[in-house]
Amino acid sequence: MALTRSEERINAKKRPAAKAKAKAPALPLNTILRGDCIEAMRGLPDASVDMVFADPPYNLQLGGDLTRPEGSVVDAVDNDWDKFDTFRAYDEFTRAWLTEARRVLKPDGSLWVIGSYHNIFRVGAVLQDLGYWILNDIVWRKANPMPNFRGTRFTNAHETMIWASHGEKSKYTFNYRAMKTLNDELQMRSDWVLPICGGSERLKRNGKKAHPTQKPEALLYRVLLASTNKGDVVLDPFFGTGTTGAVARRLGRDWIGCERDETYIEVAEQRISDALPLDESALKTMQSPRSAPRVAFGTLVSTGYVAPGTVLHDRKRRWAATVQADGSLVCEGKQGSIHKIGATMQDAPSCNGWTFWHIDDPEKGMQPIDTQRQTYILATEP
Amino acid sequence: MALTRSEERINAKKRPAAKAKAKAPALPLNTILRGDCIEAMRGLPDASVDMVFADPPYNLQLGGDLTRPEGSVVDAVDNDWDKFDTFRAYDEFTRAWLTEARRVLKPDGSLWVIGSYHNIFRVGAVLQDLGYWILNDIVWRKANPMPNFRGTRFTNAHETMIWASHGEKSKYTFNYRAMKTLNDELQMRSDWVLPICGGSERLKRNGKKAHPTQKPEALLYRVLLASTNKGDVVLDPFFGTGTTGAVARRLGRDWIGCERDETYIEVAEQRISDALPLDESALKTMQSPRSAPRVAFGTLVSTGYVAPGTVLHDRKRRWAATVQADGSLVCEGKQGSIHKIGATMQDAPSCNGWTFWHIDDPEKGMQPIDTQRQTYILATEP
DNA sequence: CCCCAGGTTGAATCTGCAG
DNA sequence: TCTGCAGATTCAACCTGGG
Numbered sequence: 001m002a003l004t005r006s007e008e009r010i011n012a013k014k015r016p017a018a019k020a021k022a023k024a025p026a027l028p029l030n031t032i033l034r035g036d037c038i039e040a041m042r043g044l045p046d047a048s049v050d051m052v053f054a055d056p057p058y059n060l061q062l063g064g065d066l067t068r069p070e071g072s073v074v075d076a077v078d079n080d081w082d083k084f085d086t087f088r089a090y091d092e093f094t095r096a097w098l099t100e101a102r103r104v105l106k107p108d109g110s111l112w113v114i115g116s117y118h119n120i121f122r123v124g125a126v127l128q129d130l131g132y133w134i135l136n137d138i139v140w141r142k143a144n145p146m147p148n149f150r151g152t153r154f155t156n157a158h159e160t161m162i163w164a165s166h167g168e169k170s171k172y173t174f175n176y177r178a179m180k181t182l183n184d185e186l187q188m189r190s191d192w193v194l195p196i197c198g199g200s201e202r203l204k205r206n207g208k209k210a211h212p213t214q215k216p217e218a219l220l221y222r223v224l225l226a227s228t229n230k231g232d233v234v235l236d237p238f239f240g241t242g243t244t245g246a247v248a249r250r251l252g253r254d255w256i257g258c259e260r261d262e263t264y265i266e267v268a269e270q271r272i273s274d275a276l277p278l279d280e281s282a283l284k285t286m287q288s289p290r291s292a293p294r295v296a297f298g299t300l301v302s303t304g305y306v307a308p309g310t311v312l313h314d315r316k317r318r319w320a321a322t323v324q325a326d327g328s329l330v331c332e333g334k335q336g337s338i339h340k341i342g343a344t345m346q347d348a349p350s351c352n353g354w355t356f357w358h359i360d361d362p363e364k365g366m367q368p369i370d371t372q373r374q375t376y377i378l379a380t381e382p
Numbered sequence: 383m384a385l386t387r388s389e390e391r392i393n394a395k396k397r398p399a400a401k402a403k404a405k406a407p408a409l410p411l412n413t414i415l416r417g418d419c420i421e422a423m424r425g426l427p428d429a430s431v432d433m434v435f436a437d438p439p440y441n442l443q444l445g446g447d448l449t450r451p452e453g454s455v456v457d458a459v460d461n462d463w464d465k466f467d468t469f470r471a472y473d474e475f476t477r478a479w480l481t482e483a484r485r486v487l488k489p490d491g492s493l494w495v496i497g498s499y500h501n502i503f504r505v506g507a508v509l510q511d512l513g514y515w516i517l518n519d520i521v522w523r524k525a526n527p528m529p530n531f532r533g534t535r536f537t538n539a540h541e542t543m544i545w546a547s548h549g550e551k552s553k554y555t556f557n558y559r560a561m562k563t564l565n566d567e568l569q570m571r572s573d574w575v576l577p578i579c580g581g582s583e584r585l586k587r588n589g590k591k592a593h594p595t596q597k598p599e600a601l602l603y604r605v606l607l608a609s610t611n612k613g614d615v616v617l618d619p620f621f622g623t624g625t626t627g628a629v630a631r632r633l634g635r636d637w638i639g640c641e642r643d644e645t646y647i648e649v650a651e652q653r654i655s656d657a658l659p660l661d662e663s664a665l666k667t668m669q670s671p672r673s674a675p676r677v678a679f680g681t682l683v684s685t686g687y688v689a690p691g692t693v694l695h696d697r698k699r700r701w702a703a704t705v706q707a708d709g710s711l712v713c714e715g716k717q718g719s720i721h722k723i724g725a726t727m728q729d730a731p732s733c734n735g736w737t738f739w740h741i742d743d744p745e746k747g748m749q750p751i752d753t754q755r756q757t758y759i760l761a762t763e764p
Numbered sequence: 765c766c767c768c769a770g771g772t773t774g775a776a777t778c779t780g781c782a783g
Numbered sequence: 784t785c786t787g788c789a790g791a792t793t794c795a796a797c798c799t800g801g802g
Contacts, residue, residue: 068792075774116777145794147793149778174534198797308661325607326607327563735789771800781788
């Protein structure tokens with residue numbers, strides 16, 4: 001029997017003395033292994049998978065309920081699988097699964113882990129201790145994160161992925177050209193702007209979300225495209241509802257998942273069987289429109305483009321407003337944003353502060369502050 | 383002398399038994415402490431600084447300065463064992479300075495650390511182990527990063543900051559309104575787009591850059607504005623060329639720096655003496671309503687801003703409530719505060735009556751009673 | 765058919781003070 | 784330390800229903 005293209009690919013990538021595979025038992029390709037991932041991985045041979053993508057429990061340590069300003073309660077992650085007694089317990093769990101994953105990973109393979117500040121620092125440290133070699137940390141900047149309802153912190157608007165090779169000397173796969181093409185012929189950066197998973201992509205069961213933390217396929221799409229080749233084997237120890245499997249199938253990669261929860265498994269199997277191998281529509285999801293960067297007035301102040309203390313006028317010099325350190329304006333005893341103060345002064349419902357307020361330039365005369373914004377954008381554009 | 387509103391706020395935040403400060407020796411404000419930061423911090427009293435900003439060495443090979451716990455020097459590494467040894471040494475170093483910083487930090491203070499994937503995971507894990515409570519991880523997304531010349535990885539286009547309070551129960555400072563204003567009336571997110579330090583801001587010495595990792599002032603500007611108040615004391619254990627000091631001076635904060643390198647110290651001292659403090663009038667930042675005087679609804683009734691007998695509605699006119707002479711509401715036979723009745727009607731655990739209940743103004747239509755409160759506050763403000 | 769208004773929702777370590 | 788309660792607090796995307 002002729003080799004499939006994917007088998008050719010694996011052979012081509014093989015190190016000279018990679019006999020293990022010939023002796024090793026066949027891999028359970030494109031199946032979900034039931035049960036605990038550490039146990040499940042023990043059944044896989046050494047150095048048998050090309051890439052690992054892992055979305056482990058984050059150990060969120062949430063307190064009581066969180067309500068939105070309008071009174072409704074946030075549907076938070078309260079699953080047992082996310083609870084650990086101590087950091088030490090979490091570290092031991094992390095060390096155990098990362099150890100097993102590294103054994104199963106080929107020497108030239110790489111691993112991705114996603115997490116938030118609750119767990120990612122622990123994961124990263126353990127991973128370095130075990131000999132993985134960090135290649136990049138990637139920031140997933142959420143286009144539409146949940147706001148901070150209480151106004152107590154910065155909006156938690158991103159998650160972090162660590163991309164690491166098996167070891168320092170690994171000849172890992174990185175499809176540089178594909179990434180550059182995907183990014184309008186600019187090098188792909190370590191920060192990716194992608195929407196969170198919602199809409200028809202969000203899997204439901206009995207009208208409720210099937211999994212509390214389903215990842216967007218666009219994220220996995222980029223991960224798989226960057227660090228695997230067609231025909232490679234991808235292992236996901238925390239398979240959940242199978243985003244990794246669905247994207248792997250679409251992109252012509254083989255996958256192995258581990259999952260304990262029978263409900264998640266059911267949903268994932270259905271989903272993956274519905275996933276069509278790559279067509280044009282799949283590519284479309286990746287074409288993010290490059291919108292103009294939004295620049296806040298405060299950025300101009302904090303970067304020195306407009307000095308605090310500067311006095312702004314409207315075009316007819318009816319009002320004079322002083323720029324504050326935080327980018328707000330003070331005018332006739334009132335304080336607020338450039339838009340708000342502009343509206344208040346004119347007694348109008350709204351106002352575009354960018355064109356309303358002017359700086360009196362000794363050379364060019366009255367210039368709308370929008371000119372400063374344009375200067376800033378030109379100077380900082382990549 | 384009357385307290386300004388921001389001073390009131392600082393005092394209001396103080397813990398009851400803040401006697402330590404009175405007894406403690408005077409802090410070496412606005413000076414650079416020469417020598418190793420751990421030694422230098424030992425000379426500072428407990429709980430004496432409001433905020434710590436630290437930009438520790440990133441590289442795990444600290445040259446002759448990185449020693450194993452038992453005192454031997456770690457040299458260049460290329461095998462796993464030495465790597466582990468190096469990580470362990472870096473962890474010890476991190477643990478030492480973070481421990482000392484935590485002692486010096488006030489219980490309601492907070493700490494910022496900036497790093498890259500080389501060190502930030504270790505710093506984050508140690509910091510959690512020591513009892514710091516992470517509030518956010520902040521991604522500084524560089525507008526103009528250095529490209530990845532060899533095309534072997536993603537362009538490393540960001541650095542990570544961790545913002546943590548002294549402990550879980552700390553009443554840390556977060557100037558929510560100022561941050562929201564700085565971001566054009568949207569909540570400030572955990573990802574900040576800022577240019578790297580260059581141009582005239584980049585300090586030179588003999589034509590070469592004075593410090594390899596000088597941070598942009600805009601970054602510190604935002605950090606200080608977010609997490610300190612005017613007059614607070616900021617400690618920077620890795621002072622370098624003094625970005626923290628320069629921005630602190632501009633923003634009316636006191637600072638203390640630690641630095642070993644005499645050349646950096648010279649550059650920093652010159653730089654800070656050149657930094658102009660912002661005019662008092664430009665420093666007034668947006669205050670949270672939290673710090674505004676509290677006005678009871680009963681006050682509005684007793685002062686005639688809302689007449690007893692006035693009928694209030696919710697926005698959709700589902701309920702009608704009558705204002706009583708004592709400032710309570712009566713609605714569907716129930717009586718209570720504006721908040722309580724609002725909550726009862728909606729069958730919600732709580733409700734902000736100020737925004738829930740409206741007065742039907744013949745000219746302006748439905749107006750939340752909060753506008754009456756604002757009118758009262760403006761009219762009665764000193 | 766489109767458009768707009770209104771409702772819902774997402775990995776969240778989410779209050780502070782008086783008594 | 785605990786309880787009770789005043790009152791401060793949200794952004795972008797998607798869905799649904801009515802005009």
